[in-house]
Amino acid sequence: MNALIFDCDGVLSDTERYGHLPAFNQTFREFGLPLEWSEDDYGRKLQIAGGKERMASELTPDFVRANGLPVDPDALAAEVANWHKRKTQLYTEMVAAGKLPPRPGIARIVRDAQDAGWKLAVASTSAEPSVRAILERAVGPDRAARFDVVLAGDVVAHKKPAPDIYLLSLEHLRIDPARALVIEDSRNGLEAAHAAGLRCVVTVNGYTEKEDFSEAILVVSSLGDPDGERTTVMANRSASRPGAYVTVADLEACLAP
Secondary structure, eight states: OOEEEEOSBTTTBOHIIIIIHHHHHHHHHHTTOSOOOOHHHHHHHTTSOSHHHHHHTTOOHHHHHHTTOOOSHHHHHHHHHHHHHHHHHHHHHHHHTTOSOBOTTHHHHHHHHHHTTOEEEEEOSSOHHHHHHHHHHHHOHHHHHTOSEEEOSSSSSSOTTSSHHHHHHHHHHTOOGGGEEEEEOSHHHHHHHHHTTOEEEEEOOTTTTTSOOTTOSEEESOOOOTTSOOOOEEEEOSSOOOOSSOOHHHHHHTTOO
């Protein structure tokens, strides 16, 4: 039996630019914080795994003092958690409103993989309500409910590029790492999968297309669809030979010795 493990943000949907970034900025405005991340700013923040961690990266001693924030570490962490809770709520509302369509090929690959008997999982460091909302929007409630594992948020001590989330996925899936394939979109995610001993297909996005993906078994512009966006193969170190779009057979070939 094979398994397919999806990252969420940038893989299931192009969430970063059109979802997370505006939700962060709206949260900053609501809490009266003098922050407004540009697209370039956010591109740099994406090197930090986790939304709370990205917010906390702004909390220099000068910023904390100037904005009357608590200096006690526990109290400050609670404040950040409150900001992040509101940000997650805003983001989930955007997903529910249909503002973040799924990336090409996701619904098709999930359908075909499930019908072929693959185990499916999501492994993300984003908040669980956000991940589940994106998953249901991308593949539909019935297909989402058939996922074997959904891991999200603070379920591991160390976030990507640490391998923890993928090691935990393997534990829950109870599958040989040689039979599991990860779909990621970033260098951080690829490093996490690689460190866990997993092969990884990368579907790049506008924030990540210039990153180093030399450990990936296959790098494509997207999974593509027969009647939609075509796949561009950017690097291929596998036995697969994708055509206009990536198929489950192509993914299975990525697991070949």
